[in-house]
Amino acid sequence: xxxxxxxxxxxxxxxxxxxxxxxxxxxxxxxxxxxxxxxxxxxxxxxxxxxxxxxxxxxxxxxxxxxxxxxxxxxxxxxxxxxxxxxxxxxxxxxxxxxxxxxxxxxxxxxxxxxxxxxxxxxxxxxxxxxxxxxxxxxxxxxxxxxxxxxxxxxxxxxxxxxxxxxxxxxxxxxxxxxxxxxxxxxxxxxxxxxxxxxxxxxxxxxxxxxxxxxxxxxxxxxxxxxxxxxxxxxxxxxxxxxxxxxxxxxxxxxxxxxxxxxxxxxxxxxxxxxxxxxxxxxxxxxxxxxxxxxxxxxxxxxxxxxxxxxxxxxxxxxxxxxxxxxxxxxxxxxxxxxxxxxxxxxxxxxxxxxxxxxxxxxxxxxxxxxxxxxxxxxxxxxxxxxxxxxxxxxxxxxxxxxxxxxxxxxxxxxxxxxxxxxxxxxxxxxxxxxxxxxxxxxxxxxxxxxxxxxxxxxxxxxxxxxxxxxxxxxxxxxxxxxxxxxxxxxxxxxxxxxxxxxxxxxxxxxxxxxxxxxxxxxxxxxxxxxxxxxxxxxxxxxxxxxxxxxxxxxxxxxxxxxxxxxxxxxxxxxxxxxxxxxxxxxxxxxxxxxxxxxxxxxxxxxxxxxxxxxxxxxxxxxxxxxxxxxxxxxxxxxxxxxxxxxxxxxxxxxxxxxxxxxxxxxxxxxxxxxxxxxxxxxxxxxxxxxxxxxxxxxxxxxxxxxxxxxxxxxxxxxxxxxxxxxxxxxxxxxxxxxxxxxxxxxxxxxx
Ligand code: GLN
Ligand code: ZN
Numbered sequence: 001x002x003x004x005x006x007x008x009x010x011x012x013x014x015x016x017x018x019x020x021x022x023x024x025x026x027x028x029x030x031x032x033x034x035x036x037x038x039x040x041x042x043x044x045x046x047x048x049x050x051x052x053x054x055x056x057x058x059x060x061x062x063x064x065x066x067x068x069x070x071x072x073x074x075x076x077x078x079x080x081x082x083x084x085x086x087x088x089x090x091x092x093x094x095x096x097x098x099x100x101x102x103x104x105x106x107x108x109x110x111x112x113x114x115x116x117x118x119x120x121x122x123x124x125x126x127x128x129x130x131x132x133x134x135x136x137x138x139x140x141x142x143x144x145x146x147x148x149x150x151x152x153x154x155x156x157x158x159x160x161x162x163x164x165x166x167x168x169x170x171x172x173x174x175x176x177x178x179x180x181x182x183x184x185x186x187x188x189x190x191x192x193x194x195x196x197x198x199x200x201x202x203x204x205x206x207x208x209x210x211x212x213x214x215x216x217x218x219x220x221x222x223x224x225x226x227x228x229x230x231x232x233x234x235x236x237x238x239x240x241x242x243x244x245x246x247x248x249x250x251x252x253x254x255x256x257x258x259x260x261x262x263x264x265x266x267x268x269x270x271x272x273x274x275x276x277x278x279x280x281x282x283x284x285x286x287x288x289x290x291x292x293x294x295x296x297x298x299x300x301x302x303x304x305x306x307x308x309x310x311x312x313x314x315x316x317x318x319x320x321x322x323x324x325x326x327x328x329x330x331x332x333x334x335x336x337x338x339x340x341x342x343x344x345x346x347x348x349x350x351x352x353x354x355x356x357x358x359x360x361x362x363x364x365x366x367x368x369x370x371x372x373x374x375x376x377x378x379x380x381x382x383x384x385x386x387x388x389x390x391x392x393x394x395x396x397x398x399x400x401x402x403x404x405x406x407x408x409x410x411x412x413x414x415x416x417x418x419x420x421x422x423x424x425x426x427x428x429x430x431x432x433x434x435x436x437x438x439x440x441x442x443x444x445x446x447x448x449x450x451x452x453x454x455x456x457x458x459x460x461x462x463x464x465x466x467x468x469x470x471x472x473x474x475x476x477x478x479x480x481x482x483x484x485x486x487x488x489x490x491x492x493x494x495x496x497x498x499x500x501x502x503x504x505x506x507x508x509x510x511x512x513x514x515x516x517x518x519x520x521x522x523x524x525x526x527x528x529x530x531x532x533x534x535x536x537x538x539x540x541x542x543x544x545x546x547x548x549x550x551x552x553x554x555x556x557x558x559x560x561x562x563x564x565x566x567x568x569x570x571x572x573x574x575x576x577x578x579x580x581x582x583x584x585x586x587x588x589x590x591x592x593x594x595x596x597x598x599x600x601x602x603x604x605x606x607x608x609x610x611x612x613x614x615x616x617x618x619x620x621x622x623x624x625x626x627x628x629x630x631x632x633x634x635x636x637x638x639x640x641x642x643x644x645x646x647x648x649x650x651x652x653x654x655x656x657x658x659x660x661x662x663x664x665x666x667x668x669x670x671x672x673x674x675x676x677x678x679x680x681x682x683x684x685x686x687x688x689x690x691x692x693x694x695x696x697x698x699x700x701x702x703x704x705x706x707x708x709x710x711x712x713x714x715x716x717x718x719x720x721x722x723x724x725x726x727x728x729x730x731x732x733x734x735x736x737x738x739x740x741x742x743x744x745x746x747x748x749x750x751x752x
Contacts, residue, residue, distance in 0.1 A: 001321065003360040004056035006203070006240060006262070006285050007328030007496065009353050010042040010063055011507050013335060018511040021064065030425075038062065039146065043133060046147045046154070052357035053365075058203060059147040059154035060140040061330075064090070065097040065123065065510045066169060069110070070097075071159040071463065071531045072125035074137035075186050077168065077175040079126045094614065097123055097510060104503035110593055111169070112509055115238055116243045117267075117295070117606055118205055118331050119516075119558075121509035122167070127173030128251075134184040134188045139198045153350065155238060156194055160204035161187050161228070162221045167208070177220060178680060184224050188231045195233040203238045204263075205445035207226040207327075210244030210255070212607050218249055218349070220566065222256070229257040239260060240512075242327035244606055245270040251278055262287035266326035272307070274680070275314045278735045282316035289326035290469075291359055296332055296504070296518065296560050299359045300373040305366060323364050327355040330379060333504035341502055345382050384521035384564070386497070390413045393572050403628040403656055407681050410658060411630045411717075419592070422752055423720050423745045424475040426685070428639055428661060429548045429594060431465050432727035432734050433479035440484065453511050458482045459536055466540040472735065473742040476592055477545045479537035485679075487550045487596065488558040494529040496578055499561070518560040518571060525577035528584045535588050546637065546741055547593040552578055552626060553619045554599040568618040575622040582627055586634050593636035595626055599644055599653070623655045635659065641724055643671045643686070649678040663723040665705065672712035685719030688744070689737060691726055696736045700743035720745040 010485045011017050020037035023029045030036075041064045049057045050059050056134035060331035061118040063070050073093055074076065094100075099109035111124040140156050147154045161183050165176040194202060209221070229237060236259040245268030246253060253261060261280075263323060265271045265288055268332035280286050286309050290304050335354040335515060351359055362370050436457075453723075484490040499520040505513035530549065534645045540543040552574035562570055578595065585593050600623075605614045627636045639659040643664050652660065664671060664686035672686065687695040687704045697705075710718065726734050 001306070001323050001364040002055040003053070003055050003364045004155075004262075004322050004324040005329060005357065005360070006205075006242065006289075006293065006325050007058050007059065007330055008045040008047075008049060008062035009330050009507065010061060011334070011513060013044065014338070014503070014737035015505055015511075015513060016041055018513065023323070024614060025094075025649045027614075031088065032114075034064075034090075037065065042143065042146060043150060044151050046152050048147060049357060050150070050152050052354075053361040054357055056146070056201070056324075057152055057154050057599060058157040059143045059152075059486060061157045061328065062091065062143060067122075067157075068125060068159050069093065069097055069123040070137075070139060071164055072123075072168070074135065074139060074158075074190075075183065076133055076134040076356050077125050077127055077135045078173075079110070080126055080130075081105075089392055089423060089585045100113040101750050107641060109563060113167075114602065116210075118243070119514065119602070120331060120507055125164070125168040125173070127168050127170045127179065129174050131179075133179060133186055135186045138193075139194055140190065144197055144199050155201035155203045155216065156199055156730065157203045157240075158190075158643070159203060159204035159207075161224050161237070162217075163206045163208040163642070164617065165220070166217070177216075180220060180224055184227050186459065187228055187545065188233070189229065191228075191235055199235065201236045201238060203240050205240045205242075207241060207243050207272070209241050209246045209249055210264070210606060213248040213607070214542050218252060221249065222252060225256050225258075234444065236260065238285075240287070242267070242293070244268050244587055244641075245274060247274060247414045250274045252345055254278065254281055256286070258284055260285035260287055261287060263361075264289040264326045265311070265692070266292045268292065272310060273309065275311060279314035282320070285320045285322055286311070286315055287322045287324040288301065289324045290323050291356055291363070293325040293329050293356070295563060296350050296352060296376070297563050298349055298377055299356075299363070300378055301359075301366065301371050302378075303361060304363055305371070306361075307663055314327075323360055325356060325360070329356060330507055330585060332356070333501070333506055337500055338503040345601045346499060349377060349381055353422065377493065381564075382388075382520070384523060384562075385570075385596060386522035387521035389524045389573055389576075393569060394574055396398075396572065396576075396625065400628055401624045403504060403630070405632055407658070411683070413632045414635045414658060418635065420475055420544075423718055423747050425742050425745045426474060426476035426546065427721060427738070428486070428659075428691075428723070428725045429477055429478050429481050429546070430727035431468075431482070432477070432729050433482070433485075433633050433727045434731060437461060439481045445725075462533065462537050463540050466537055466545070468735065469738075470541060472738045474545045474738065475543065477537070477541060477543050478548060479533050479545060481725070484534060484738075486514075487598075488555050489515075489517055491529065491555055492559060494525070495523050495574070496526050497521045497523035497573070514558075516560050519556070519562050521562075523570070523573040525580045529581055530589050531581070531584050531590075534585055544592050545590065547582075547590040549593065549595045549626075550594045551583075551600070551638065552598040552622050554597050557599040557603050568622075572625065573620040575625040578626045578628060583629055587632050591633060592626070592635045593630070594639060595623070595657070596639045597623060598639065600640060601642060601648075604648070607743065611648070612651075616648065617671050618666055620651050620654050624656075627657070637661065643667050645676045646671055648679060649674055652679070653680050653682055655682075657682055659683040659685060661718060661719060661721050663687045664709075665690045665723050671711060672697075672709060675716075676712065683719060684713065687720045687723030688720060688741065689722055690731060691723045693728060694733050697740060699740045699743045699747070702740055703747050706744055706748050720748075 024034040238260040240262035333352040399534045440457045637659040
């Protein structure tokens, strides 16, 4: 069987692209040196795949920032404001990706959005009415030739026109349908250019096909591809889909003149049944995505071989099945070889990008020995089962998911108990992480200072932070989170069941990576995590101090999950661990507790029909499990980073928190209308200023924003707070902004 890889991590084995780009931005290296660094990364990627025996390797999967933005630039879909800067091509590209501020002008970057259901973010191309679609770039051809020089006849990967149009923002009056014809014509030109350069295969990525499609979407897709496929210029065309199944368009797609179709059998819950029910034509190759491109676990060869057998028995020509990754390997770390500290008995269960190449190779040349060795891996893992945790999860009762008494009753009790003013002011938790704060943590990690010194430093910081908040006049204080860098990493490190890597970096956007912790086994809390910090903070003031925790859904969504138990069970385990922390905080006198669910919206399934059954039905109750044990007088807050939850408002209300704060300062506040329409009961704190920018909002501006918010939420008890945590901000601007915020709240109170 032949093997195929959809795409390989472009960041480089040791994040070379990140470091080279950073040097380039600081003008420490030239454009040429940056290009050379990029070339080495591409060459290593091609050779690594070639040496691993992969038959179908992609070129053009590289990008300096984002592949969709590459496609936009390839076809001259470049907003005029970037062109007007008069920069070099590469610098114009970076201006669109990151914004530009310099002698040639001052422009903001294009918007960034989450790439389907991954933690990767793509740049949203913008189409203006006078944008002239034209094949002006040569990147795919160049990168094809570069790989060819290494002896590899690659398939040229490129975003498909349908997905490109669906993800592009049309800022004028034109729509996708109006520009389809011009775009298709330029894709045909690209085919011609590639063929002329000697290319034989092209891979068009159309992940948008796994979403819910309308009739208009389907018509658009067909219209584009009927033309494209009638003009292949001798190229073999692979339609590549991933992140789900293509249930809405399977029969139409298989009827078109593609030479090969790539389907995802890992995340596509209906893919196998689609192939079985409808068959798969004899004239096409099926690229079967059976090696998970997103997880970090070893593939179960037994399961995969069985699946491949089933696939082969359902297609017209079983000799035309190619084994493939389920999506680009962009979403996994580069290589396990960089992990020097992870003990072998752990390591042998993982497969990062490089190791997945080995898996593809072994699966396509399977021997009884290989199969046997692989089977042994699935007989069990050290330290992964904790019977006590299992028993606890099994003993969860329906009533554990319900907080008593009801919200309305609690609200009255809390009002009396807390005695807060109207429009109470607060922050989201973190305060500026100044250099000394970071140094304290890293010195402690490196063993340069003792635990006592570390704690002492943080306590001083907390004391100062509390004093500062009192001076500013905030109503509900926080301890400032000086002990945390990344919140999920912090909780992961303090929970049993997690393991950590040294270099398992995964691209988040541009060249920025994250290093998610790995959920290895059953998760539990062995001792209190945040209690001492919160208790100490509370001892410094007479005002209420909010305890600060991260919720189970967010902890899970920002970790590499397990696969031997369900996501639901994993979330429940984490929920019970955080529940213990909530109850400990409460018994230590902390009567306001915030449980952040910053990433709750992130893993919402791509298809609406799956939202509840595949996610919200267990995610929301898990959140309730965390706080259902507290007394009525304890006030539970939650926080979400984006206000993009208009479509799931009832689910958010169902979290049954007492207060929710969320980002709203950059949005049109339409969310507030929707809250009202949905009779949202939870008290709300729509962020009144944007913490992503160093700007200090004036009192007038804040009063204006609050007035607008009030108009839309007249019957609500409203909180006054910034958008999100302040850890990335400077101290000076933070103090000024918060003073203005408190002042604005006072003015609103006076006029209420
Ligand atoms: N409490 C966290 C903070 O203030 C929340 C961070 C977040 O929402 N991402 O930093
Ligand atoms: Zn946030």
